[in-house]
């Protein structure tokens with residue numbers, strides 16, 4: 001909106017929403033930051049006991065760091081890897097308490113719906129110059145705010161996928177919900193009694209599932225009657241081991257090493273590839289039914305189910321906004337070819353900014369974890385670069401918006417992935433391109449090698465191994 005004195009509204013005070021606020025502050029742009037929960041970093045606090053895999057160096061936005069230092073707040077040691085709780089306590093909370101941020105932060109304020117003032121989604125007339133209208137529930141009072149632009153950084157962690165196969169709730173999943181936990185429970189501490197000496201089923205094949213299984217194995221050591229079943233849709237459990245020593249993030253590589261060791265110990269029971277259809281209550285326990293390699297699969301006497309089957313974005317409050325999301329990944333459409341796990345599993349995504357995130361609705365952007373939709377590979381550093389670029393654009397600095405600069409460590413898994421191998425060996429044409437897909441260097445400027453691939457495949461689908 002031209003010449004508007006209205007603020008830019010940010011939805012969600014996670015790391016990316018807060019970084020957006022900092023960039024807007026630096027650009028002397030008015031902003032208003034809505035957070036549904038009573039704390040900033042609310043989603044992270046649900047996994048506060050979990051250690052991140054990236055060290056502080058990658059977890060703090062550069063402008064936020066300058067603001068913290070200016071306000072006399074100590075920056076953590078860049079080489080250390082924090083727990084979720086430390087990320088909130090030592091970074092997000094102090095940042096949110098800096099007076100210029102705090103006075104524009106609305107906690108306990110859930111955004112319920114947004115649209116253009118007086119214009120429904122179908123109306124074009126002067127749409128770009130009409131303010132956004134934002135309906136919120138603020139401390140149990142319904143209110144409307146207006147904004148000249150909206151940056152949706154509301155994450156996905158609060159919307160877990162169901163356990164049932166095909167992304168559909170299994171029969172009996174909702175009905176037996178007190179047996180289920182969606183996320184990463186703190187099994188090391190207050191919840192220990194809930195899982196000790198119980199038969200626990202973990203479902204999922206990503207880093208969260210690995211973390212959960214490893215945490216349960218600690219309980220098993222002290223409470224040997226604890227039985228752990230780990231159920232994956234992947235063909236083989238070895239697919240989750242990742243880059244290990246070759247991973248640019250040592251902590252992420254360590255997860256793969258530790259889980260492989262645990263699997264080899266025989267102390268947990270692996271079921272793969274299994275697709276669940278039904279949970280049935282029997283004698284206060286659950287019977288799990290599904291199929292494995294075309295045969296019926298049955299698992300009995302399950303006390304607890306922990307689901308780590310991924311998360312999905314909530315688009316419900318965007319009903320009146322003209323936006324696009326990829327039909328399969330539910331990410332911002334332009335990002336789909338960069339992060340589609342069907343194309344490559346490397347997890348290292350080419351840095352991107354305002355141009356890729358621009359939506360049909362002018363001055364509306366989806367950023368952060370939500371911009372990746374259902375893909376699990378989002379890194380905070382990527383989000384910080386996204387919002388730096390968007391704020392530069394809003395501020396009229398189009399050169400800075402285009403100048404994307406980000407170097408990220410790689411996962412080191414490309415060459416172990418079948419699709420990536422196909423992508424590298426069949427579709428690429430030069431040795432240079434093949435190198436970009438192998439476990440060669442711990443860090444590199446990912447944009448350059450991906451650009452080569454895209455340039456050399458002028459007419460083919462825009463696939464990328466990086």
Ligand SMILES: Cc1cc2nc3c(=O)[nH]c(=O)nc-3n(C[C@H](O)[C@H](O)[C@H](O)COP(=O)(O)OP(=O)(O)OC[C@H]3O[C@@H](n4cnc5c(N)ncnc54)[C@H](O)[C@@H]3O)c2cc1C
Nearest residue numbers: 012014015016036043052053054111154155368369379380
């Ligand atoms: C277990 C785990 C470990 C991870 N480890 C790493 C790591 O090591 N390094 C790394 O770079 N990334 C890591 N990530 C990924 C990612 O960086 C984080 O999930 C990060 O929190 C995403 O930031 P975000 O700001 O996009 O979203 P979130 O942190 O999810 O924040 C979204 C915020 O929006 C609020 N919200 C939601 N809906 C509304 C609404 N309607 N109205 C108002 N507010 C709303 C939520 O309450 C929340 O506070 C990890 C993720 C998980 C789950």
